[in-house]
Amino acid sequence: MTMTTTTTNDTVTTEYAHEHAPRLNLAEQVPEFYRAMIRLEQAAAKDVDPTLYHLIKIRASQINHCAFCIDMHAKDALAEGESVERIVQLSAWEESRHFYTERELAALALTEAVTVLTDGFVPDEVYAKAAAHFDATELARVIAAITVINAWNRIGVSTRLTPGHYTPGQYAK
DSSP states (O other), X not given: OEEEEEOSSOEEEEEOOOOOOOSOOHHHHOHHHHHHHHHHHHHHHTTSOHHHHHHHHHHHHHHTTOHHHXXXXXXXXXXXXXXXXXXXXXXXXXXXXXXXXXXXXHHHHHHHHHHHOTTSSXXXXXXXXXXXXXXXXXXXXXXXXXXXXXXXXXXHHHTTOOOSOOOTTTTOO
C-alpha cells in the first residue's frame, strides 16, 4: 500500500508494510461451527445495550491483539453513533474513567478480568462491582458477551484475519 501526499512544493510518498493474507477461512472449512458461532453471537447480544456491547467487544479485542475485530467493532460502534474519543480512550479506560459511566467501567473491568485470567480466576472485587451495576440476568448476558468476543478473537488471531476492509454492518444478521 502506498500513500502519496502533495504539499505546495514537494510530494511525499509513504510506503506501508505489506498486508498479509488470511491463513484460513474458517467459515468455509467448518461451516457448521461458524454457523454455531453466529447463533452464539446472536444469543449473547440479545438484550445487551448496544453501546456497552461495542465497548466490551473493542476492549477484549484490544487485549487479545485481534486487529480484525478491533477494526470491525470500532467501525460498527462509530456507525451507530459512538464517539471517536471514547473509542480512542478505551485502551486506557482506567486513566480515562470520566469518558464512561460507572456501569460501563464495571463491565470493562469484568471484560479485562475474564479476558486475561492471569490469576486463573476473576477477582471477587471485580465481580462484586459488576454485580452491583447489573442484575443477575444482565450480568449473565455481559459475561456471555465477553465470552463470545474472546472466542471470535481467537478465531481472528489464529487465522490471521486481515483488518482494514470491513464496512459497518457487513455481517449484520
